Amino acid sequence: MVSTPAPQVASAEPKVGPLPSIKTEARDLSFYYGSFKALKSLNMPIYQHRVTALIGPSGCGKSTFLRCFNRMHDLYPDTRYEGEIRLLPDNVNLLAKSVDPIEVRMRIGMVFQKPNPFPKTIYENVAYGLRVRGLSSKNLLDDKVEEALRAAALWDEAKDRLEDLAFNLSGGQQQRLCIARALATDPELLLFDEPTSALDPIATASIEELMTRLKDKVTILVVTHNMQQAARVSDYTAYMYLGELMEFGETDQIFIKPKRKETEDYITGRFG
Amino acid sequence: MDSTMSRASSTPSRAPQLQDMRALIASGKRKQVMFAALGLLCTTIALLTLMAAFLDLLIDGLPRLSLDFLTNFPSRRATEAGVLSAWVGSALVMLVTMFAGVPLGIGAAVYLEEYAKKNWITDIIEINVTNLAGVPSIVYGLLALGLFVYQFGFGQSVLSAGLTLALLILPIVIVATREALRAVPGHMREAAYALGATRWQMISGHLLPYSAGGIMTGVIIGMARAIGETAPIITIGALTFIAFLPSSPITSTPPFLNFDWLLAEFTVLPIQMFNWVSRPDKAFQLNAAAAGVILLVMTLAMNACAIYIRYQVRKKIKW
Numbered sequence: 001m002v003s004t005p006a007p008q009v010a011s012a013e014p015k016v017g018p019l020p021s022i023k024t025e026a027r028d029l030s031f032y033y034g035s036f037k038a039l040k041s042l043n044m045p046i047y048q049h050r051v052t053a054l055i056g057p058s059g060c061g062k063s064t065f066l067r068c069f070n071r072m073h074d075l076y077p078d079t080r081y082e083g084e085i086r087l088l089p090d091n092v093n094l095l096a097k098s099v100d101p102i103e104v105r106m107r108i109g110m111v112f113q114k115p116n117p118f119p120k121t122i123y124e125n126v127a128y129g130l131r132v133r134g135l136s137s138k139n140l141l142d143d144k145v146e147e148a149l150r151a152a153a154l155w156d157e158a159k160d161r162l163e164d165l166a167f168n169l170s171g172g173q174q175q176r177l178c179i180a181r182a183l184a185t186d187p188e189l190l191l192f193d194e195p196t197s198a199l200d201p202i203a204t205a206s207i208e209e210l211m212t213r214l215k216d217k218v219t220i221l222v223v224t225h226n227m228q229q230a231a232r233v234s235d236y237t238a239y240m241y242l243g244e245l246m247e248f249g250e251t252d253q254i255f256i257k258p259k260r261k262e263t264e265d266y267i268t269g270r271f272g
Numbered sequence: 273m274d275s276t277m278s279r280a281s282s283t284p285s286r287a288p289q290l291q292d293m294r295a296l297i298a299s300g301k302r303k304q305v306m307f308a309a310l311g312l313l314c315t316t317i318a319l320l321t322l323m324a325a326f327l328d329l330l331i332d333g334l335p336r337l338s339l340d341f342l343t344n345f346p347s348r349r350a351t352e353a354g355v356l357s358a359w360v361g362s363a364l365v366m367l368v369t370m371f372a373g374v375p376l377g378i379g380a381a382v383y384l385e386e387y388a389k390k391n392w393i394t395d396i397i398e399i400n401v402t403n404l405a406g407v408p409s410i411v412y413g414l415l416a417l418g419l420f421v422y423q424f425g426f427g428q429s430v431l432s433a434g435l436t437l438a439l440l441i442l443p444i445v446i447v448a449t450r451e452a453l454r455a456v457p458g459h460m461r462e463a464a465y466a467l468g469a470t471r472w473q474m475i476s477g478h479l480l481p482y483s484a485g486g487i488m489t490g491v492i493i494g495m496a497r498a499i500g501e502t503a504p505i506i507t508i509g510a511l512t513f514i515a516f517l518p519s520s521p522i523t524s525t526p527p528f529l530n531f532d533w534l535l536a537e538f539t540v541l542p543i544q545m546f547n548w549v550s551r552p553d554k555a556f557q558l559n560a561a562a563a564g565v566i567l568l569v570m571t572l573a574m575n576a577c578a579i580y581i582r583y584q585v586r587k588k589i590k591w
Contacts, residue, residue, distance in 0.1 A: 070466060072462065072465070072466070075461070075462070075465060077389075077390065102468055102469075102470055103468075105465060105466055105467065105468045106468035109466070109467075110466040112459055112462065112463065112466075114459060116457075116459045116460060116462075116463045117463075118460065118463065118464075118478065119482060119588050119589040119590070128464075128467055128477070129467035129468060132467055132468050132469050132473055133468065165588060167589075167590045178463075181467065182466075182467070185467065185468070
């Protein structure tokens with residue numbers, strides 16, 4: 001049904017602002033679960049201080065792709081990467097055997113589908129990544145926790161209850177706490193895996209607004225099954241299907257003038 | 273939708289089918305009531321038997337229970353005999369069991385669950401650990417007699433008994449710990465790893481604290497089983513008549529800890545009970561019942577601890 005010519009990567013330039021530089025880039029990236037080839041030779045840039053959305057029907061490999069960036073697949077047996085993910089400016093291949101996955105995860109943060117705060121206090125949730133990095137000074141931790149909670153737009157709601165258990169927060173607050181937890185360690189790239197699929201519309205709106213604001217601080221890659229969300233929050237969009245990158249380009253172009261028929265069918269809801 | 277409604281209204285009556293349907297429901301409900309009654313009967317028989325045994329023990333034992341009973345050594349005269357050496361012996365043996373069995377069990381479980389590669393060797397180990405839980409305790413006693421008492425030269429001591437019972441609870445602790453670790457959802461592990469945690473940081477900072485409730489429950493259930501064990505302790509040669517206490521583990525002079533008690537001879541509550549029951553004098557049998565009450569209270573207290581700890585840990589955790 002699907003022919004497989006090379007994905008058409010648009011020469012993407014945003015309409016406003018300076019020319020974005022590439023933060024990280026997948027080069028000929030394939031990924032295997034056992035003998036099943038889940039990702040097929042993906043080539044895609046991710047621009048610095050931009051939001052890039054991955055869309056596509058269930059099972060198309062968008063989450064699998066996302067989880068390559070912080071080597072989450074290394075936690076499970078029978079998984080194998082081929083190709084490279086280059087992180088710039090130091091041009092290190094994140095997938096190289098010589099690169100420790102822990103080092104990769106120290107540089108790249110992740111926010112999960114379901115809000116998953118630790119069963120600890122709000123403060124300890126945000127401080128955890130810093131503690132793992134050997135930070136123990138109370139003053140420094142206090143500052144970093146406040147900074148991260150402010151960045152995640154949770155400070156006003158949480159400042160008087162930092163010692164409360166994180167589970168006492170609402171679902172949307174918990175997800176913002178998870179964002180704060182990831183932001184506290186100053187990641188170079190922040191991965192979002194369907195961050196609002198477990199949230200109500202109001203909480204979803206607040207997370208989307210937050211993502212748009214956060215791109216000044218951090219480069220964002222987000223998987224979403226919600227096309228409207230991709231259209232609202234992202235600067236670039238990639239459409240994936242059956243483990244292939246079908247089309248990548250500026251979000252406006254993808255949604256208004258997709259180059260490929262398959263993309264258009266998916267976006268207009270004729271398929272997927 | 274429309275078509276079915278119009279068909280329903282156009283059909284004159286569905287009474288015949290309705291009657292069949294009702295008869296079917298009624299017969300189904302009769303079976304349900306019968307099964308519920310049968311279940312209730314089974315529960316009642318089981319509970320009544322246990323209650324009868326427990327009440328019998330209480331009626332015989334309660335009149336003998338007093339502070340003196342707890343602070344007296346065994347004696348030739350039934351009314352003066354007490355369980356001091358037995359309950360102290362039980363407590364000390366449990367102490368050894370806990371310090372030996374719990375770290376070993378948790379360590380083994382963490383290794384098997386989190387570090388070991390999943391292959392046929394770990395499968396075999398897993399099956400064997402589960403089977404070990406079903407090995408008769410006297411077999412452990414024989415093993416301990418050869419290994420701890422003679423080979424290692426620990427003698428018929430608190431240490432030998434504690435280690436024997438540690439072996440006995442090891443599979444229980446391992447299985448319970450693995451279950452508890454598995455109950456921590458994968459997204460918690462991923463959350464910790466995603467922040468750059470090493471495997472050990474994830475285990476020590478997250479897995480173990482979150483599964484502490486389940487682990488402690490397993491440990492205490494194991495200990496509650498161990499405290500009532502008689503056969504392996506008799507096998508390694510515990511004495512039945514002890515009129516002295518081992519030296520105290522805590523001393524008033526530095527270094528405040530004393531380990532001489534580990535090699536002391538000892539007896540435990542179930543052995544004291546067994547000894548008293550086998551005497552012809554009826555008065556000693558009452559003593560045995562009283563010792564039984566104490567043993568039961570110790571076991572129930574341990575189980576209560578398990579429930580309380582589980583409650584305390586679970587209160588903080590919602591996935």
